[in-house]
Amino acid sequence: MNGDVRLTSARLPGVEGLVDVHVAGGIVAAITPAGAAPPRDGASVAVRDIDVEGRWVIPGLHDRHVHASQWAMVSRRLDLAGADSAAAVAALVAASVDRGDAEVIGFGYRDGLWTDAPTRAVLDAVSGDVPVVLVAADLHACWLNSAAVRRHGVEQLAGASGLLREDDCFRLVRAIDDVADDVLDEWVAEAAARAAARGVVGIVDYEMRWNRDDWVRRVGSGLRSLRVSFGIYTQHLDRAIAEGLRTGEVVPGTDGLVTVGAYKVITDGSLNTRTAWCFDPYPGLAPDEHPYGLATVSYDELVPLMRRAHEAGIAPAVHAIGDRANARVLDAFEAVGCSGSIEHAQLLRREDVARFAQLGVVASVQPEHAMDDRDVADRYWAGRTDRAFMLADLAAAGVELALGSDAPVAPLDPWVAISAAVGRARDGREPWHPEQAIEARAALVASTGGRGAVVRSGAPADLAIVELDPLAASADDLRTMPVAATLLAGRFTHDAR
Numbered sequence: 001m002n003g004d005v006r007l008t009s010a011r012l013p014g015v016e017g018l019v020d021v022h023v024a025g026g027i028v029a030a031i032t033p034a035g036a037a038p039p040r041d042g043a044s045v046a047v048r049d050i051d052v053e054g055r056w057v058i059p060g061l062h063d064r065h066v067h068a069s070q071w072a073m074v075s076r077r078l079d080l081a082g083a084d085s086a087a088a089v090a091a092l093v094a095a096s097v098d099r100g101d102a103e104v105i106g107f108g109y110r111d112g113l114w115t116d117a118p119t120r121a122v123l124d125a126v127s128g129d130v131p132v133v134l135v136a137a138d139l140h141a142c143w144l145n146s147a148a149v150r151r152h153g154v155e156q157l158a159g160a161s162g163l164l165r166e167d168d169c170f171r172l173v174r175a176i177d178d179v180a181d182d183v184l185d186e187w188v189a190e191a192a193a194r195a196a197a198r199g200v201v202g203i204v205d206y207e208m209r210w211n212r213d214d215w216v217r218r219v220g221s222g223l224r225s226l227r228v229s230f231g232i233y234t235q236h237l238d239r240a241i242a243e244g245l246r247t248g249e250v251v252p253g254t255d256g257l258v259t260v261g262a263y264k265v266i267t268d269g270s271l272n273t274r275t276a277w278c279f280d281p282y283p284g285l286a287p288d289e290h291p292y293g294l295a296t297v298s299y300d301e302l303v304p305l306m307r308r309a310h311e312a313g314i315a316p317a318v319h320a321i322g323d324r325a326n327a328r329v330l331d332a333f334e335a336v337g338c339s340g341s342i343e344h345a346q347l348l349r350r351e352d353v354a355r356f357a358q359l360g361v362v363a364s365v366q367p368e369h370a371m372d373d374r375d376v377a378d379r380y381w382a383g384r385t386d387r388a389f390m391l392a393d394l395a396a397a398g399v400e401l402a403l404g405s406d407a408p409v410a411p412l413d414p415w416v417a418i419s420a421a422v423g424r425a426r427d428g429r430e431p432w433h434p435e436q437a438i439e440a441r442a443a444l445v446a447s448t449g450g451r452g453a454v455v456r457s458g459a460p461a462d463l464a465i466v467e468l469d470p471l472a473a474s475a476d477d478l479r480t481m482p483v484a485a486t487l488l489a490g491r492f493t494h495d496a497r
Contacts, residue, residue, distance in 0.1 A: 018033070024047075061201065066407045068188055083109055091126075106132070120162035124145050135169075139170075139270075152175060173208075185217065189218070198413045198414065199494075203228055204404070224488070225488060227258075227488070230261045233264055240314060263306070280381075293324070344366065349387065353393050366410060367391065414447045418447055421437065461489055
């Protein structure tokens with residue numbers, strides 16, 4: 001449905017009484033007490049009344065950190081999320097091979113707490129000559145059998161374990177992601193529809209591709225349910241600068257839906273792969289296993305890259321998970337003299353919290369990772385987890401928070417992130433470091449792309465209509481928030497009323 005509408009008998013979080021939300025030309029034209037007509041200028045325009053029956057209208061939700069193509073592909077891959085050992089993964093692979101699959105590509109294993117090790121031999125025993133590539137849930141490691149090692153020519157890199165980490169893994173993932181554009185676009189469109197059903201109106205896409213052309217093509221083919229800000233990686237930075245791309249600018253031919261995002265650079269690994277760069281060693285890792293994690297881009301490389309992007313008008317968005325990586329990246333922001341974001345910011349020194357605010361660096365965080373990683377963190381960051389996922393301390397210091405999912409690492413569903421930020425719990429467990437929980441209003445503000453927690457006149461009519469008051473709902477109810485409808489620029493992209 002398109003055109004000017006009046007959402008009648010609506011509620012706004014934290015606001016007494018019912019209101020009508022008037023939408024015209026893709027903008028929230030006015031908000032009036034229910035039943036009161038707004039003043040009209042010029043010729044009369046037909047307006048369609050839509051009774052939302054006392055539901056809550058909020059700004060549409062944004063996911064600040066997504067890998068869109070990876071998220072779209074996940075449902076087509078062998079699901080390893082429930083496997084609690086290498087043997088359990090092997091059983092899933094065996095079943096896939098028995099079904100006659102010519103190649104097995106899986107996603108979602110987490111080996112941080114396994115008692116048995118992932119090795120080529122474990123996979124070879126159940127797969128024979130069928131190539132098997134399994135991608136870890138954190139996207140920072142891959143596990144291959146011998147057939148896949150041979151196919152992809154990575155014998156020297158994989159060794160007996162069959163494991164590839166960090167840049168070696170990223171290169172292989174790009175190779176197995178070589179899906180025809182029309183097929184991938186269809187999968188992305190399906191994922192976008194699912195996102196709209198959760199109230200999502202915008203994403204920041206950090207897929208490791210030249211994303212501009214992908215999204216221009218998708219919008220041109222009719223995908224119009226999302227606003228997309230696309231990231232630029234180092235391998236494409238020169239091209240982006242040569243073509244004059246600048247953060248925040250609208251890409252021509254996309255009707256304002258696609259904008260240039262930030263320059264993404266990955267400076268360390270992840271917790272589950274035990275490659276997040278830390279001041280303290282990981283227990284149980286041998287010296288040749290990088291016991292402190294990995295600095296994948298040195299400071300001397302990082303500063304010139306960030307400066308080059310900043311001087312060209314492209315804001316840096318820097319991946320840092322370990323406390324040592326975060327400290328060094330803050331040093332780099334200070335050296336360059338620019339603002340931007342740190343993506344993840346999972347483990348921090350206390351003295352670095354205030355530096356985020358002083359330097360104007362956004363903490364782009366994924367609260368559901370705390371729920372996924374709590375047991376792994378308790379093991380590998382023992383004695384330091386009071387400094388992990390420090391949302392409350394960051395907020396108290398005046399740091400701007402931006403919530404995301406890192407989909408497919410966590411679901412592309414801002415309500416999941418909001419719930420984790422507010423409740424610090426899942427699956428009936430006790431809250432994990434509840435002192436770092438934030439209030440629902442702060443979590444909502446960090447999930448609306450700068451629109452705040454309450455719909456306001458003059459803002460784009462990117463809206464979600466929900467069944468519960470998000471400022472009063474429990475953390476469990478927030479996680480499963482029923483979304484009745486979603487609008488983008490006044491157009492319904494989802495309607496389940």
